Amino acid sequence: MILDLHAHSKKSEDSRATVVGYLQWLLKKKEVLPIDGLVLTEHRQFDGETDYRRLEDEYGIRIFKGSEVETDYGHVLVYGVNQAMLDRFDFTNVRLSAQEVITDVEELGGIAVPCHPGRPTVGLCEHYEVKPPLEGVRAVELLNGGSRKGENERVEDLIRKHGYAAVGGSDSHLVSFIGICATRFPREISDEEDLVRALREGGYHPVDFRDRLAGR
Amino acid sequence: MSDTLPLGLDRSLIGAEFDSSTSEPVAAEDIRAYADALGEAHPSYLGPDPIAPPTFCVKFRGTRFHHTAIPREAFHGGFDAGKDIHFGVPIRPGDVIHTRNVLHDVYEKTGRSGSMVFVVARQTMTNQRGEMIAVIDSRFMLRPKERAE
Numbered sequence: 001m002i003l004d005l006h007a008h009s010k011k012s013e014d015s016r017a018t019v020v021g022y023l024q025w026l027l028k029k030k031e032v033l034p035i036d037g038l039v040l041t042e043h044r045q046f047d048g049e050t051d052y053r054r055l056e057d058e059y060g061i062r063i064f065k066g067s068e069v070e071t072d073y074g075h076v077l078v079y080g081v082n083q084a085m086l087d088r089f090d091f092t093n094v095r096l097s098a099q100e101v102i103t104d105v106e107e108l109g110g111i112a113v114p115c116h117p118g119r120p121t122v123g124l125c126e127h128y129e130v131k132p133p134l135e136g137v138r139a140v141e142l143l144n145g146g147s148r149k150g151e152n153e154r155v156e157d158l159i160r161k162h163g164y165a166a167v168g169g170s171d172s173h174l175v176s177f178i179g180i181c182a183t184r185f186p187r188e189i190s191d192e193e194d195l196v197r198a199l200r201e202g203g204y205h206p207v208d209f210r211d212r213l214a215g216r
Numbered sequence: 217m218s219d220t221l222p223l224g225l226d227r228s229l230i231g232a233e234f235d236s237s238t239s240e241p242v243a244a245e246d247i248r249a250y251a252d253a254l255g256e257a258h259p260s261y262l263g264p265d266p267i268a269p270p271t272f273c274v275k276f277r278g279t280r281f282h283h284t285a286i287p288r289e290a291f292h293g294g295f296d297a298g299k300d301i302h303f304g305v306p307i308r309p310g311d312v313i314h315t316r317n318v319l320h321d322v323y324e325k326t327g328r329s330g331s332m333v334f335v336v337a338r339q340t341m342t343n344q345r346g347e348m349i350a351v352i353d354s355r356f357m358l359r360p361k362e363r364a365e
Contacts, residue, residue: 013323013334013355043325070326094324094331120328 001189002207004038004182006068006077006115006141006169011050012043014173019052021175023059032212035179037062039079039169039195041115044069044092046081064192067091068115073098073134074122077141077169080110080196098127102136111199113167115141118154125154133162139199143168143181143206167199168206180210222324222333223290223360234283234337235317239276244309247272268307273341273350274299276313281356283319286335294358297334304341304348312344320353333358 007022008015019040026035038061040047045067052063066079069091076098078085085108089096098114105112117124117140124140142155143166159166168181186203189195198204221227247268251261260267307313320338324331335356341349 044323075326092323094326121330122326122328 001036001185001187002034002182003062003064003185003189003195004035004170004172004179005113005167006041006144007038007172007178008042008068009040011040011045011047012173014043017173017175017178019055019063022172022178023055023061025175025178026061027059029179029213033179033209035061035182037064037189038178039064039066041066041068041077041169044094046086046091062189064195066192069096069101070094070122071096071098071101073114073127073131074117074119074124075115076101077113077115078105078110079113079199080105080192082109084108085110099134102134106136109193109196111138111196113139113141113199115169116144116147116151116171117141117158118147118151119144123151125158128158137162137164139165139167141169142166143208145170145172145177145181145210147171165202165204166206167204168208180208180213182207182209221322223287223322225285225322229283229285229319230321231318232283233316233318235278235280235315237276237278237315239313242268242307242309242311242313247307247309265309270303270306270350271301272307273301273303273313274352276315276341278315278317278339280317281337281354282335283337285319290360291333291358292361294356297355297357299355300353302351304350305343307343307349313349314342316340331360333360
């Protein structure tokens with residue numbers, strides 16, 4: 001199963017993409033973007049209200065929900081968000097303790113994945129140059145569709161050094177960026193809790209569809 | 217959610233009105249001049265009894281961009297981060313436009329360039345019949361001065 005693990009809808013203030021727009025695009029581009037589902041990881045919030053089941057049925061594409069939070073080691077994707085996590089952390093706080101997020105999210109049934117680690121200021125690589133590495137990190141986002149030249153490549157060194165698993169996501173804020181990077185899992189994933197299990201199990205790897213999309 | 221916003225602003229400021237204004241009656245020639253400036257050719261914008269192109273509403277911006285509670289001394293620059301406009305009924309000659317500006321949101325985020333504070337002002341525009349002309353969310357990015365560690 002191929003999932004775009006990192007996407008933003010209009011609920012993120014800097015995105016102009018609607019979920020319907022994403023689905024229509026993926027349907028139109030399915031020959032070059034074989035995406036089975038996407039995870040909406042809205043900035044500094046969790047959308048616990050919107051029910052996407054009707055859209056899932058209509059378009060045949062799974063829609064999962066997570067969050068992207070901001071910490072003292074950069075941005076982190078949180079999967080398996082539940083009420084206990086929302087009670088534990090103020091997702092609007094841009095200075096969360098990354099170590100607490102990694103550790104406590106895991107304890108509360110989720111998984112926290114540092115995203116765009118190679119990005120200046122808000123990526124793990126730069127923080128690891130001056131601070132101790134975080135404990136308990138299982139995976140990082142090797143392929144981020146919004147990264148600039150060289151940023152994804154910095155992450156390869158990080159992964160080699162620390163033995164992290166690697167995921168991919170588009171970090172899409174516009175409809176036409178959905179699915180350009182994604183993660184291939186060895187099995188079907190049924191819901192957010194199952195996504196957490198799959199991310200903990202391993203056996204997945206990032207996939208890059210940008211060349212296919214560009215016809216190269 | 218915290219009781220305070222970035223910069224220690226009280227959350228009760230959200231929704232607080234900081235500006236309002238009422239325009240003179242809109243003149244047909246102003247509508248036609250605006251449409252012409254945009255290169256519009258549709259007769260509904262240019263005829264003897266024109267309706268205004270939707271973005272004509274932006275000229276009724278009130279007298280202030282920000283709530284006075286936003287501490288200018290806390291920032292060393294910024295930029296206009298764009299607008300979201302929800303359009304209602306069109307503006308017509310003779311309409312009197314009332315605007316009401318409130319502080320809609322203040323939030324902080326971090327990016328490649330560092331910390332940013334976004335201030336969102338919501339302007340609600342109505343005509344003399346109380347019909348909604350537009351709701352405009354104007355977003356400003358302000359660059360905070362270095363925080364003391």
